[in-house]
Amino acid sequence: GRDLFSATHEEIEIGATTDIYFIRTKEILEKMNLEGTEIVAEIFAGGAGIVAGIDEALNLLKKKDVKVWALEEGSQVERKDVVMRIEGAYSDFGIFETAILGILASSSGWATAARECKQACGEIPMLCFGARHVHPAIAPVMERAALVGGADGASCILGAKLFGKKPSGTVPHALILTVGDTLEVAKAYDEFMPDDAARIILVDTFQDEAVEAVRLADALKENLDGIRLDTASERGGVTPGLVKEVRARLDQAGHNHVNIFVSGGLTPERIIELKSLGVNGFGVGSYISGAKAIDMTMDIKEINGKPIAKRGRIPGKTDSPNLKRVL
Amino acid sequence: GRDLFSATHEEIEIGATTDIYFIRTKEILEKMNLEGTEIVAEIFAGGAGIVAGIDEALNLLKKKDVKVWALEEGSQVERKDVVMRIEGAYSDFGIFETAILGILASSSGWATAARECKQACGEIPMLCFGARHVHPAIAPVMERAALVGGADGASCILGAKLFGKKPSGTVPHALILTVGDTLEVAKAYDEFMPDDAARIILVDTFQDEAVEAVRLADALKENLDGIRLDTASERGGVTPGLVKEVRARLDQAGHNHVNIFVSGGLTPERIIELKSLGVNGFGVGSYISGAKAIDMTMDIKEINGKPIAKRGRIPGKTDSPNLKRVL
Amino acid sequence: GRDLFSATHEEIEIGATTDIYFIRTKEILEKMNLEGTEIVAEIFAGGAGIVAGIDEALNLLKKKDVKVWALEEGSQVERKDVVMRIEGAYSDFGIFETAILGILASSSGWATAARECKQACGEIPMLCFGARHVHPAIAPVMERAALVGGADGASCILGAKLFGKKPSGTVPHALILTVGDTLEVAKAYDEFMPDDAARIILVDTFQDEAVEAVRLADALKENLDGIRLDTASERGGVTPGLVKEVRARLDQAGHNHVNIFVSGGLTPERIIELKSLGVNGFGVGSYISGAKAIDMTMDIKEINGKPIAKRGRIPGKTDSPNLKRVL
Amino acid sequence: GRDLFSATHEEIEIGATTDIYFIRTKEILEKMNLEGTEIVAEIFAGGAGIVAGIDEALNLLKKKDVKVWALEEGSQVERKDVVMRIEGAYSDFGIFETAILGILASSSGWATAARECKQACGEIPMLCFGARHVHPAIAPVMERAALVGGADGASCILGAKLFGKKPSGTVPHALILTVGDTLEVAKAYDEFMPDDAARIILVDTFQDEAVEAVRLADALKENLDGIRLDTASERGGVTPGLVKEVRARLDQAGHNHVNIFVSGGLTPERIIELKSLGVNGFGVGSYISGAKAIDMTMDIKEINGKPIAKRGRIPGKTDSPNLKRVL
Amino acid sequence: GRDLFSATHEEIEIGATTDIYFIRTKEILEKMNLEGTEIVAEIFAGGAGIVAGIDEALNLLKKKDVKVWALEEGSQVERKDVVMRIEGAYSDFGIFETAILGILASSSGWATAARECKQACGEIPMLCFGARHVHPAIAPVMERAALVGGADGASCILGAKLFGKKPSGTVPHALILTVGDTLEVAKAYDEFMPDDAARIILVDTFQDEAVEAVRLADALKENLDGIRLDTASERGGVTPGLVKEVRARLDQAGHNHVNIFVSGGLTPERIIELKSLGVNGFGVGSYISGAKAIDMTMDIKEINGKPIAKRGRIPGKTDSPNLKRVL
Amino acid sequence: GRDLFSATHEEIEIGATTDIYFIRTKEILEKMNLEGTEIVAEIFAGGAGIVAGIDEALNLLKKKDVKVWALEEGSQVERKDVVMRIEGAYSDFGIFETAILGILASSSGWATAARECKQACGEIPMLCFGARHVHPAIAPVMERAALVGGADGASCILGAKLFGKKPSGTVPHALILTVGDTLEVAKAYDEFMPDDAARIILVDTFQDEAVEAVRLADALKENLDGIRLDTASERGGVTPGLVKEVRARLDQAGHNHVNIFVSGGLTPERIIELKSLGVNGFGVGSYISGAKAIDMTMDIKEINGKPIAKRGRIPGKTDSPNLKRVL
Numbered sequence A, B, C, D, E, F: 001g002r003d004l005f006s007a008t009h010e011e012i013e014i015g016a017t018t019d020i021y022f023i024r025t026k027e028i029l030e031k032m033n034l035e036g037t038e039i040v041a042e043i044f045a046g047g048a049g050i051v052a053g054i055d056e057a058l059n060l061l062k063k064k065d066v067k068v069w070a071l072e073e074g075s076q077v078e079r080k081d082v083v084m085r086i087e088g089a090y091s092d093f094g095i096f097e098t099a100i101l102g103i104l105a106s107s108s109g110w111a112t113a114a115r116e117c118k119q120a121c122g123e124i125p126m127l128c129f130g131a132r133h134v135h136p137a138i139a140p141v142m143e144r145a146a147l148v149g150g151a152d153g154a155s156c157i158l159g160a161k162l163f164g165k166k167p168s169g170t171v172p173h174a175l176i177l178t179v180g181d182t183l184e185v186a187k188a189y190d191e192f193m194p195d196d197a198a199r200i201i202l203v204d205t206f207q208d209e210a211v212e213a214v215r216l217a218d219a220l221k222e223n224l225d226g227i228r229l230d231t232a233s234e235r236g237g238v239t240p241g242l243v244k245e246v247r248a249r250l251d252q253a254g255h256n257h258v259n260i261f262v263s264g265g266l267t268p269e270r271i272i273e274l275k276s277l278g279v280n281g282f283g284v285g286s287y288i289s290g291a292k293a294i295d296m297t298m299d300i301k302e303i304n305g306k307p308i309a310k311r312g313r314i315p316g317k318t319d320s321p322n323l324k325r326v327l
């Protein structure tokens, strides 16, 4: 048997992840000699947001004999806006309907959530730390979509690479617990890590965060780039008061140069509140990774040049000036 | 370049989808000669539900030199219950922390939502139709998790196969629009499809649903197994009144044998309401596919035999009688 | 015995519908030789709205020896505004207190609701279809009040006539069901009805509304003035999506000339939503017929020229510049 | 011109208050030679409550060549229960559809509200004082419906008579203001009114209610049957504290025999609260007169012996064991 | 034993009302030879409002060897603003921490509530009538704080005197009940009270308020300065309608010169509503006396010249430009 | 001038804290020769709760020539229950009306809040720490009332003494900050404090609470009775997770004997939640000190043996079987 249940690229490309009824559709069309019927189909968004996944969807379609018009990756859409239009024989692209809708829906959901967080952050960097909440097969898809939406970096190695970035991250609680002392970890990190890796150390593992932050800064001096606050919710999480106090105690000890990074349960609202207290960077996890997909629907709008639609939809092509011919 | 952004099995297994900081952790532990430190880590659930993904996670761990205790796939958990305990060197399993947490979190979310729908359905079959809302790389993971949670079938070909089932489904609106008449499609389906494929036809494409249902039943007679209602939300969706009326009109025309299947925006509440009006099966999409992940957290609880924990957590192994030694 | 329980005009005019205590009051005043006491009474509105019923109330008073000042039919009032002032002997008008208050209260409630709907409609015609929710004895009173409030027409024959209008309406579901086909009814209507009766046909009886609308338009061509949507709530009612789609399908079939009329559970909010989608007329029923009466109260304010009032009210005439001497 | 806008009995019986489209329906059926089509129609209730108006509706139908089954006047119904079934030619009864639905809808609304008040009152008498809020043409219909629903009496002369009762009532504020002293009115009332009219006097016109009540009781002694509290809302209305105090002060002055009646803005909730403090009777106005009509709908269910229905409704007769053949 | 449980001035000044742990602190500091440690402490407000109690707190501190900076009595503060800064040996002022915080917290709560009422009153006088809701030992403290907040007068003899005012008040219900007639009391008051005591008489004891008010005004003429409305909640309290009516009836009787005062359950909202109807003065009780204290916290911010703070607070003096050196 | 604005015992006893109108009442009664009028007055509670302050009120009355009936200190009352009845000349006790009502109202509010907290605590001790939120003159009154309501101890020295208790408390943050180390303070406390003072040390000043707690316990061993958690709200306050973790870490270090005390913003709800996690004692502040007073009202009910009352109240003595003759 296989070890992982996620589909391989080959399985996706041969249609193994499609809904069974598209296979049956193809068979029946062939039996009825209708497999060459010329069709115009449109994909529209079920909600407003940032569209992502266009590029990946086009990669699936490019080997098929179809014409495609689409929005640009990262476009802003309103509810019911058309995202992509496909012309060709349904037999040619029908087996990808499930896959394309799924790619667009989930990627657009992630990109939209990332955009909201980035807008809350403004100039301050926002990294995507959500890989741990999704299946590893799509962690890079999710992180790439977050980067499309505006994230400044991502922790997942493959996700960052797909967007032409280096992955971002520091050290986990696990390392600090294993070593047994935060300062020792900080020193080792400083010694062993490449020069271009920022020295940002978690300070909530063993000790009061403010005490630990000042202790590290006193020891590492200018070598310490920043500290990260990730206080457990059992301890009240990262409160505005904690941020303000850590900033003040670092400053009073002469360490204005030490930046403060915050992670843990962040939302746009919390980002806005904490940003004003002197935070220098945010790591957002489940707000992005758990974003609701933006449902995508594919409608047939013309058959052999005639407008048509199922009940509930308007027959014929939708006026969509932003669509560009891409295939 | 690659066409798809999802990770391949190989990429997952070499750790390419992990958070970068686990790689750094490994390096630093090695530099400090701590790579062999004996560690006990526990993964606990951040919310109540049905756990899924255990089998896939164990497949990742089985090649490593670790001992593992875990709950059974499909177990019910409460918030903070331990799902898995791993003993070994952190260097051995740390790079899978991101992947394992992601597998468990997302699969458990899907299984839990499927369980809620199945409980609403009771004896009536419930199929998972959610593939179109997720990336195709994880469509089979999602559908398998839904089957773990209690779904009776799934539409995604690979998803069903992974659980040892045949995929379920009928025909899409696209086929009916292409052919141009629902009855023609129904006849072709009856003629060309294998005998064991149920004859269930969508009736909301061109015509009033009740008119179309009776027309099909009059033509196909005992060969028609059921009709599917999937009325667009623009037309009010599938209302209780519509179900009641279609059932009554079919019965009055002598077609008690024709079953009614419903899909489209279903939730446990709507299932309970519609079930009592004579529905014979439900196809659930985004309620399952869009389920919130059940966040999973890995905590280090012992190092070299001594209880330990980061601030906010209780040091030492958690009393968890349902864990079984699996590796 | 009588067949109908509503009061005849004669019964109302002799005071048979008054509260018994006004009769007793008259007797006692006579016994005490106070029947000629000069009184000033005012009627004030318990809420804001459009006053209607003034004309009918004055018809009751005109045969009595009283002086009357009143607002004009259709005036806008605020809470506590005086609507009418009567001077004379209480014995002369007391028996009409119940009747006059009832006429003003109910008519003003209806006129106010009609005004709200008309304001929502703007330029688009709004007809009152509420007769079926009220007793036939007052159906014409209600429809007349709706016309005072701004309705453009009314379905009740007598109601329209009282306001100098022709009644409005098309054909009921009953006729279409009896004939058995909408198109046959449409042709008969076109053939047998007078030229000045608009050809507006209900299209939700047997078939999908959009299918039926196009079928009628294709058959009757320029003779079809409009279609009416009155979809049952069991089928989701008349949704915005349905209106938009029917408009689009008619236009695509070349029938821009066919108007769309909507009826069924309309409120000002729904009218505003549907108006923007191309509806050409609305028929409003229970929102008008079921409007809350605007309670009216008659207070004695002067006796023999001296200000007086019961506890809770201000003695003396209220400053009311809009009152005009009418009797 | 006419003085009153309400329809006379003759106008109702010739169909002048019907919706115009029933007239057109009759004409078209005749032109199509379908006027004799055999029809089964059912009227169902749009909400739960007490049905009233059956008797009046049957009086309209009894001269027609139709068979009728109906519930008994005053029956309890649930939403969608059938209230009446009519068999015959639609041409025979169609012109009464508007009238019959209106009679049943409004009467049932009033009867239902009266029932709620009576249930709140329990053994204590409840009178209907709502005539002043409705048009005088239907004041007797409303009061009769209230009596069907359970009211113990009504103030409108004709309304009470239709139910075989004497009207109930005392004296208005107007009489007391005209005479200028409550005690003088009370003495005159005692002197001039028939022996069987209860001596119940309003006590809130000029004076503190408790002071006035004791003053009247001291003067009239055993001749005073009761006092009525109707305090204006500007003065806080009739509060529980007022009722309790008036009862106590009357008792302390030795007048346990004097009953307390309350009117003014009563609802079932307020009745329950005040009843427990020693009130001996209630007069309810706008809660009954302003009750929402229970919408009634007439559906065609069979034509020439075959089940039929418009979209949204179930074809064929509804199983309704409580219907009795009445015509 | 003592009769009263409130602390005497001497008890407060020797620290008998402090929390026991301040005594222990002093002992331990002495044992550790730390009693002379130089400390800077700040008191900050836990909420926004008007600060009162500064003067009283300073009286406690003035005999100690400390330097003090403080806001002015009656200043407006925001949450977290510093109200007072103390420099000296903790042994010198620690025993007053409890007392000072209590004085400031409760006085500031009262002053803030009084300010809200005064702002609602605008130009119209507002008196504090809250003494009956608090212990007599602090009634003068509360009333003084209300005067600081903006009250124009106070009923408590000692409270008014502490602020250099004469106490305000009229006569209680008790006097009127004892004498047995409001007019007799009014005449006696007019005869026996000093010329500069305003003749303001309660009118709700025995009679309808409007009747009684006009009766008093007719009898006392220009000698009657005003009437007071304090209607019991059992009778609906002082409603807007009552105020309006009493004003109108007094004016119609030629007594425009008679002012109306209102007391009983007043809040800023009710004051605003009643003010517009012609009220000339308000007496506010529990809204002021029952105001929530504004919690005050004393933090140590420097020790021997070095910034310090407990976890959760910012070390070092807070930038507070409005503090003035006062001791 | 005086330093403190609170009234002395003498001022209270001569009536200096009464409302001015009671003084005027006395003068007028004397002028009218009514000072000896025999009066029965009752004090009733405006809300449900625990009555306190009876003893102090009786101390004020005992030198007067009056008969008094009262409930016992600490009784449970419902709204409108009579708390005290006084018979005598109004001139004798009228000047104490303000004082007595204030004593009863405020003390009963505090006792009621203390009772709610104690009921939440069950067997676990609950101390009153509210002195810092009230004026020092009434801190002992408040703490005594809390003890009446069920508190097990109080921090205010005089408050505890009035109830025959020793005051309770530990050390403040101020001492720990001054000394500069929590452990040093703990050792000094252990050395210098009397043997019967429990060794309970605050652990949130400088360090992580769990770290500090274990450090103290390791050092003081069996001499440490408990630790107190009072974490600032800026740091999330005392969360359930913190309590659970501190308990676990102490137990794992072998210190089951060390109790956990919690203070800071406690309410009955939070007490119930934290109690179940192993807390051994609670210190409640503002929930008790800031309790709403239970308004008390004194009504005259008889004059010279005749029932009487102001409008809104019932004349005559109220049936009150729990009143006992006390003076």
Ligand SMILES: [Zn+2]
Pocket (backbone or CB within 6 Å): A172, A173, A174
């Ligand atoms: Zn962590």
Ligand SMILES: [Zn+2]
Pocket (backbone or CB within 6 Å): A217, A218, A221, A222, A254, A255, A256, A257, A258
């Ligand atoms: Zn530094």
Ligand SMILES: [Zn+2]
Pocket (backbone or CB within 6 Å): B172, B173, B174
């Ligand atoms: Zn579809």
Ligand SMILES: [Zn+2]
Pocket (backbone or CB within 6 Å): B217, B218, B221, B222, B254, B255, B256, B257, B258
């Ligand atoms: Zn069949």
Ligand SMILES: [Zn+2]
Pocket (backbone or CB within 6 Å): C172, C173, C174
């Ligand atoms: Zn219809």
Ligand SMILES: [Zn+2]
Pocket (backbone or CB within 6 Å): C217, C218, C221, C222, C254, C255, C256, C257, C258
């Ligand atoms: Zn046309």
Ligand SMILES: [Zn+2]
Pocket (backbone or CB within 6 Å): D172, D173, D174
């Ligand atoms: Zn009246």
Ligand SMILES: [Zn+2]
Pocket (backbone or CB within 6 Å): D217, D218, D221, D222, D254, D255, D256, D257, D258
């Ligand atoms: Zn009597």
Ligand SMILES: [Zn+2]
Pocket (backbone or CB within 6 Å): E172, E173, E174
């Ligand atoms: Zn009073």
Ligand SMILES: [Zn+2]
Pocket (backbone or CB within 6 Å): E217, E218, E221, E222, E254, E255, E256, E257, E258
């Ligand atoms: Zn005057």
Ligand SMILES: [Zn+2]
Pocket (backbone or CB within 6 Å): F172, F173, F174
């Ligand atoms: Zn503290």
Ligand SMILES: [Zn+2]
Pocket (backbone or CB within 6 Å): F217, F218, F221, F222, F254, F255, F256, F257, F258
């Ligand atoms: Zn120990």
